[in-house]
Amino acid sequence: MKIFLDTANLESIRKFNDMGLLDGITTNPSLMSKEGGNPKDGMAEITKIIKGDVSLEVLSTEYSGMLDEGRSLRNYGDNVVVKVPMTPDGLKACKSLTAEGIPVNVTLIFSSNQAILAAKAGAKYVSPFIGRLDDIGQDGMHLIQEIKTIFSNYNFKTQILVASIRHPLHVVDAAKIGADVVTLPPAVLDKMLKHPLTDIGLKNFLTDWEKLKSENPDIKV
Secondary structure (H helix, E strand, O other), rough: EEEEEEOOOHHHHHHHHHHOOOOEEEHHHHHHHHHHHOOHHHHHHHHOOOEEEEEEEOOOHHHHHHHHHHHHHHOOOEEEEEEEEEEEEHHHHHHHHHEEEEEEEEEEEEEEHHHHHHHOOOOEEEEEEHHHHHHOOHHHHHHHHHHHHHHHHHHOEEEEEOOOOOHHHHHHHHHOOOOOHHHHHEEHHHHHOOOHHHHHHHHHHHHHHHHHHHHHHOOOO
């Protein structure tokens, strides 16, 4: 399963990319706004840091505007995937951009029906927002299972990109189902790295080593 970071924060991107953990990045206008500065500079830098797919989102809600913005965003790099919303115009733009060789991520997916339509339109990725479904009392992970089953039935090439992840258990559940990608905020990836028993074990190892050195002054590392 691929791990994408859902952020526009360059420090976080560099941190986790240097660990070898990142397969790609997803961004949106809200994340860009949070970082401040010129978003063009941010997008250009992200596409340089990351070798994998970088999803950059259009702002237009109309077909012609999405096409123009999608083509423009692609100029930031060959690894750019254009994000369009799950709307009639978004699907139309998805079909056109895909036909031009520009990969598309259809975002704001909340049902299996929407995922089917996005796949039919040629999307490289569909992005179901599971956390937002959980927020309104629906089972977001059940949606991932449904989409996985449907896509497997018909051999859709579209990849399932699980979005709106709120905690590490979402990642584990997505991996069990067989989702292609998870995109998560830096805080969740930080939590995935940590376990109290790891900290305790490391502390014990170091304590025992210091004891051994005190008993054997000639030991050198």
